[in-house]
Amino acid sequence: MAPRTRLIVNADDLGLHPSLDAGILRAHRDGIVTSATLLATGPSAARAVGLARAQGLAVGVHLALSTRLACAAPAESVRTVAPDGRLRASWADFAKAWLTGQVRREELERELSAQLARARELGAQVDxxxxxxxxxxxxxxxxxxxxLAAREGLPLRWPDALPRASWLRAPGPALKTTVLAVLARTAPRVKQGVR
Incomplete structure (x- = not known):
């Protein structure tokens, strides 16, 4: 007998805004969303964790390096990740800084570990x-x-397919999606986790 397949429908950006949180929680309550990932330093993160826990929604951490969110680590310890105490504005800003050596690896590790710790401090049982x-x-x-995932014993969700964007209508998003799709396919996975 073949093993059963379990479909996981994950909603990103929990904790970014109360109205987004409400939509995610409703989608879980109505039956489609089975888990969510939390932006641990998002403006509504603390409230969102409590609401998710109250209705039994599984929560992971949506590790952020952009979107001008406040950094989770002490600002002076992650200056190359969050130059003014906030993460970089966009994926392109972070990618450029990272790929040109402006971001220090140890500061990146510190910030991502701090985001996981922050989620747990808020009461999330990170899965x-x-x-x-x-x-x-x-x-x-x-x-x-x-x-980080290996040290913490947490599965890591990898995108196997990314949404397509039109090169004619939206060349910026199309470039981003193409680059990320190539990266998703080419780098070997160290450990199997959530796919």
Whole structure:
């Protein structure tokens, strides 16, 4: 007999905004969403964790390196990750800084570990990790995230397919999706986890 397949429908960005949180929680309550990933320093993260826990929604951590969120680690200890105490504005800003050597690996490790710790401080029983805007797929960042997942014994969610964008209508998103899709397919996975 073949093993049963379990479909996981995950909603990203829990904790980013109360209205987004409400939509995620409703989708869970109504039966489609089975887990969510938390932006641990998001403006509504503390409330979102409590609401998710109250209705039995599984929560992972959506490791963030962009979107101008406040850093989780002390700002002076992650200056190359969050130059002004906030994460970089966009995936492109972070990718450029990382790929040109402006971000120190040990500061990246410190910030991502602090985000996981923050989620747990808020009361989340973290059951997996993934990356906001798929920045965990970047060479070097990937190994940091895999190391964190291995140390903590947490599965890591990897995108096997990314949404397509039109090169004519939206060349920026199309470039991002293409680059990330190539990175997702080419880098070897250290340990099997959530796919």
């Amino acid at each position: 997996h990790l993934d990356g906001h805007q798929h920045l965990h797929l970047l060479p070097g960042v990937r190994s940091v995230v895999e190391g």
